Amino acid sequence: MTPQLATAIDTNTDPVSLTADLVRCQSVTPTEGGALQLLESLLSTHGFDCTRVDRNGISNLCAVWGGGNNGRTFGYNGHTDVVPIGNPEDWTCDPFGAEIRNGVLYGRGATDMKSSVAAFATAAIDFVEASPPDGRLILAITGAEETASPDGTPAILDWMAAQGLKADHFLVGEPTSLKTIGDAIKIGRRGAVTVYLTVTGVQGHSGYPEKAVNPLPALVELLHVFEADTLDEGTDNFAPSTIVITTVDTGNPAHNIIPAECKATVNIRFNDTWTSREILDWVAARANHIAEDFGVTISSTHRLSGECFFTPPGGFSTLIQNAVRQETGMTPALTTLGGISDARHLVNHCPVVEAGLTGESLHKVDEHVAVDEIHTLKAIYIRILHDYFNRPSL
Template sequence: MTIDPVDLTARLVRCPSITPEEGGALQLLDRLLSEAGFRTVRVDRGGTPNLFARWGDGRNGRSFGFNGHTDVVPTGPREKWSVDPFGAEIIDGYLYGRGATDMKSGVAAFVAAAIDFVRETPPDGSVVITVTGDEEGGAEHGTVAILDWMDRQGERMDVCLVGEPTCPERLGDMMKIGRRGSLTAFFTATGVQGHSAYPHRAKNPLHALVALMGRLTETPLDAGTDHFDPSTLQITTIDAGNPATNVIPGSATATVNIRYNDLHSGESLTRWLDEHARAVTGATGVGIALRIHNSGESFLTPPGDLSDLIAGAVREETGLDPVLSTSGGTSDARFVKDHCPVVEFGLVGERMHAVDERVAVDHVHRLKAIYRRILTGYFA
């Protein structure tokens, strides 16, 4: 009996697994994979639920891995939804619910494809499933914890496919062979508070921050590379928490987010930001402290056997040649790339995180078929 990926998607959507709650989603997958002959291990860490599953002994032959997550973002106001966000209703060919697109349908598709594949055509090798309950949150103890555990246990994936939504408009129009890095810089400027009518007696931290923001945004970081768009820097907030109109504040903060390509690293960008902050401090006398959070470095899986295999399976099922892209935000592929070559392919992401999130039922079936083709081609 084959696994229906739409039914499995619905069962997962009915699990209210808002980060960091497990909601029963990983328990469901654990039972299903165990019954299909996979060895399953819960790799929970730091309160984060994670699941590792392997079919095959892991010592002989090649190993193909899938990675995904079952946690979802909050629903937002329930009254804005036309349906129960955890009801998994199917209306006019769409399955509705939080996580329907991002990414319980992707997990359901690769789990269903993997189970049917090993039952019907047992491969000379291993199939690995890694699923975290903390991709939408801090991700500190999610896929990273699974990979750490795998290293300690001598477990491996030779290649991995992350099932995140990758297609902007049509199923099959895009796959991800890399991602930009993401760095957030937090600036705190400390001046001297004073009366706005007597600025010579104060040092205005906002003026220093405005000058710094101007320096950071006046010139593009780069013009892009062969596989990456130009890096971008966006100011996301400037704040002094000052309710008075006649007071120069004593301190103020600003935050910028940089999405960067392979011309940069977190280290090189940190040096660049610090140099500009020091220059503004020298010019204004306002001290500027810098704190950095780097969510992940940019990476690229060069086009080759893995991307060709996935593109061929997509072409056979959809008739489209997927664009090889590095666009978009971050994903857990930024962690997997340190373990093995990784590519991302999944559904159309238009409705992810939205009110009335939904996925086309037909697309879920077709995604399972694509994943099944990929497994067949890999172990051929």
């Protein structure tokens, strides 16, 4: 942070303490665990108008600073829910203890993404109190990002629409850096769809295979086709699409029975070459061909996690790149790597960029974040806010 900006913004609110307090909240998705209550209490104390936007048992928080229609509206989106810890005996520390060892804070959610929420909340507090901007800040925090619930961030957006609230730009605080903080930000994500396949034949005795129709060879061949085929070679903005086999199941307890049915699940990550409908048609065409060849029936259902989306580089992404460079000395690459995020819900609302910590330990045992990274991320967020509200245009 430059001396001029450091003087203008009094950074008294500690993001590390807030991160630790959030990690101690056992908010395993979709349990709220007290994390949103903690944020609501803190932000309300500092002049933010906080509203719980809970829907169908899912907890969400929308905190707004500023009013009227003057100036820009900056939105931040994050989540306080975390994935399960797995086997607690595999951890070298209390998963919800927020222990700090050798400058590293440990605990579930330390990386994904309670540090980012803490960094932005404290940055926003310090920023509006030191130099109140001509505009509005919105913090849209969900308690159910990890479940991909339609009652998480989409519920907040529905509430905002009902209130006449609209952000001009949204920053999502997911871990985006690859090896060191500031080396990458995201301006898009591949789409994701999971396909659940069922192959049905005719059950029979394994000693008389001619009297049965074994569905397993058909399933094996179909999965081989999926593995051998190439969806695409990638595009200017995205890596190649991928199809991954995640389960194969027969549920057959007997050694001498040809099963009537077997199942498999595949997860497909697709780039901007495809829509989910086109991907499903691609799967169906191959399944139909195999079914005809093997004399079986192949049916499927699917779960769409999100379509591929992309925010073209522009003024907002450049502003964030410049802020990161000022604080870290490096210009982050614009990437579309990784899985899905709640940015997919926001992209139709306004331009979206994702910028956050390194993600080396997210969802792992002994998830952790360097304390220095939390401070750096807060500094980046303060500079983003400063530059956003102090430039005539983007």
